[in-house]
Amino acid sequence: MTGIAPVKPLRVAICGGGISGLCLAVALCRFSHIKVDVYEAAEQFKEIGAGVMIWSRTWRILQLLGLADAFSKVAHAPPDGTMGVGFDFRRSDSPNEGYRFRLVEMPYGCIRFHRAHFLDVLVEHLPKDVAHFGKRVVSYSQPNSNGPVTIEFADGIDSQCDVLVACDGIKSTIRGHMYQTKAKQMKDQSLLSFIEPFWSGTVAYRGLFPTEKLARSGTSHRALDAPMMYCGQSKHVVSYSIAQGSIVNVVTFASKPKAEGSQWDGPWVAECPKAELLECYAGWEPEVEELLKNIEQPTKWAIHQLQPLPFYVMGRVALVGDAAHAMTPHQGAGAGQAIEDAFVLASLLGRCHDTDNLDSALKAYEHVRLPLATHVLNGSRMSGKMYEFDSQHGSDYATLGPAIQGQWDWINWSSPEEDVQRAVDYLKRDTFGSKL
Known part of the structure; x- marks a missing residue:
């Protein structure tokens, strides 16, 4: 990244301090000519949920960022690059011992973390004076298409930037404002349908417990050795160890395929009785019941997702992470896709030494990231149906197994370096990028 730093730094405002926002901030802070501000609505950085998993291509990005x-x-x-288990798939929805119908393996396997620990690493690498708390974005404006963006916050104190990046999640305020503005400009009310996420028809029960609770049984539980996918009709259970093997993470899913897209009434996340969880999976194989009985206080989540968006960028505002492509968790890809967004966008903005090339850089980001993220979003939805025998394959294991394996083909389509190079090439071809 060569060039003479401008007198005025490039101002990048990131709204949202989750994994996508902090990863983008850490990546951008490598460039001396970029001033980064992270605006977080809460009073501290925090993550809800329990486990987070990434695949080999995301690990490569963490390597490139020095993390x-x-x-x-x-x-x-510690990931070492050897072949590992992505998921071990079992048929488990009967009282008898279940059986494996597919073992998905790949380089590095499934790299997994406690979500809070993952966020802590990013926070530790964030320079001082970058984070601003209690800053809930209300709206934004960009009166001049080539001018700065003004961000309006709930505390009444506005801020200006050269680029605004929305990392404010599935319920993104910035996405809502962007699509409302575009719908008005284009006189196309259909664009409003992309603002709100929709219920997938699936609820998830989540829980954590110490590994030692399984070890006390005297037998080695499969979930201690590899990421497990216990499958049944319209339901499945995921379990794997996190936090250096000290904690077992369990997420169970129960679906009503015909309810997809219907209204979910009630909170998206709430505590629920343990009895409700156990009743939902009554009659499953013994090792699933053993997992579930160790969850003392489960939480119940209504799984929502976005429709595939037609654009991520408008003016000098860009959507990143869940604000752009919130997806179901069935491929463990949401965090990885957010990190890929951050890596590509930071690599492009790092090449912009004045505001003249910003529009081209944002177009290049969208050009590279939107198609792949959309593919993964759609694929994650379909994967969930496969795990629950609700896809076109049903329970025909001869075709279902290879189809499940093929759902991860995108991991090897390209490398992060190749994606950045494609984005840079696009930037250079663009009229405004000809100065580079």
């Missing part, structure tokens, strides 16, 4: 050593220390085990 691999730090993340190795909080992973379930």
